[in-house]
Amino acid sequence: MTSERIQREQAVAPFFIGVDVGGTNIKIGVVDDNGNSIARTSIPTEEECGAEAAMQRSQVAIAALLSESQLTFDDVAAVGLGTPGSMDIPQGLILEPPNMPSWRYFPLRDCLGELCGKPVGFANDANAAAYGEYWVGSGRQFNSMVMFTLGTGVGGGIILDGVSLDGTHSFGSELGHIIVDSSLEARLCVWGGGQGQLEAYASAPAVAARASDLLASGHMSSLSGRIAKGEELTSLMLFEEAEQGDELAHEVIIETARLLGVGIVSVVHAVDPEAIILGGAMNFGGTATATGRMFLDRVREEFQARAYHVVRDSVTIDYAILGGHAGYIGAAGIGRTMYQRIDQ
């Protein structure tokens, strides 16, 4: 580090802004140089109003967050922006994000950069979340890690020696598309393609769909009573009934763990990370519940039963800890790595 750099850092520790765009909400946070989230907010995406309007409202929200933190844009070294794929990371474009038709082919990165007057790091939302866990979350003691995000879909992030594996077509780390069932009877992803891919088994809608199929084929379950009362069958309901001892719910969760374990084995044998981190909303309560602990145990067992002995006992598998904060913290962190590169 140059002496000028040290002087400047002593004078003003840099802050970073993380922006995590989702189909419903945009999460925004101010993050310090150590990855602490010092202020955060969430604004509606309002997809139908277009990408430019969303970036303008994001800039207003950032200014308000900074003001409430007694900071200004002068204290901000860089911004990080995570968005759903597909995207063109080198060009800063969002391409064809699901459920956001009016945003297609919009130059999101440069738009936000001009509005904020800052350099903007750009990443896939799942890779940004993985970077967040890598920087200050479950992965902070590892040099390389792979994160699976289980939610509406299955996303992934691969961080090797501090670098997000974005890939040639900005499609790296798309771990929901790993094939875990190659048989002709394998399930299709909810979006219609991708037979036998992890997303067809380990996303929240896929888990609910599998439970629904078992009910339709006559299996008994406490789920039936709730559905009869008009409740929608969701992965959350499945978790709640599993906690109450329902056998069918339990079995669906075990099968989810088995197929996630299969996917983990394939990824580990390709990129050989130190750790696998399981994030996303569908964590069955995480380590705080019996079902969450059982799910994690089953994933680990499947991995150990199938992995080559060199990696079998040396890869850590654990839950993420940053929850919904991982995306904007990680985006801020990716902005920070870009700032460090520019600054050196």
Next chain:
Amino acid sequence: MTSERIQREQAVAPFFIGVDVGGTNIKIGVVDDNGNSIARTSIPTEEECGAEAAMQRSQVAIAALLSESQLTFDDVAAVGLGTPGSMDIPQGLILEPPNMPSWRYFPLRDCLGELCGKPVGFANDANAAAYGEYWVGSGRQFNSMVMFTLGTGVGGGIILDGVSLDGTHSFGSELGHIIVDSSLEARLCVWGGGQGQLEAYASAPAVAARASDLLASGHMSSLSGRIAKGEELTSLMLFEEAEQGDELAHEVIIETARLLGVGIVSVVHAVDPEAIILGGAMNFGGTATATGRMFLDRVREEFQARAYHVVRDSVTIDYAILGGHAGYIGAAGIGRTMYQRIDQ
């Protein structure tokens, strides 16, 4: 590049030595700065005489090769060494290579380095072969590529922006262990573990074993006549009979292509390379034969049927072109990248 560096390179173009250790033979080559193999030899591994003796004989063979090329060790900038796994790349150790029990935990890299008086780059043999194809073979026009080597086993190499993905435990790019069949009836690898892994389907012994099972279950084939004459059923025999129109041989090769395609889809969705290169001895004659072309077409079809649309049409799938030279050329290339790092 510094002006001193340019002067020195103009004075003496550097040469590199590549050493590719196999269970039966050690291939050694002198490679110039452009990846041209200017001299090469092969010596028996003589595993039973131990690793140190093999490195001593390798040094003698290198000296002879240099002499015949009118070069000396002074013209050599670095050596590259590829060996079968498992290994510890940072420490330079060979750990537990299959079929080489007396070599276990030997400091192979430093032994060869001291014998030659040169820095030695160290790599898994399949990663070295991948680097060879990346440097001057089928992958030379790509920034990132993945190679599958189909032979006695199934190996792999992943090269991203010129760097071999060695992994945390020197177990990266072990693509033979990707799971392509997660069913309870999936085949076991020949080495006894790894149910449903690619190696259990796409290695030469696995292909022969699958054909053998079909024959045992009563399928008709021209293979039966050759086996009755005392010939051993091999992947080469399968290829020859497929060329002659045998339906069973054809079907086994199609199924091999299907499951290799499944494995390719998983890897592409993890690391998103520009190209997939198929190397190793089991290429069914490559593009020179109808069977080889059919195999490649089927692999491509399976990939396109299953890959996400973003990568479906943008990933090149092709055969390797360096054959048995890929390993030592790639090892030399990995020695060269280390030399460049030291020299900068």
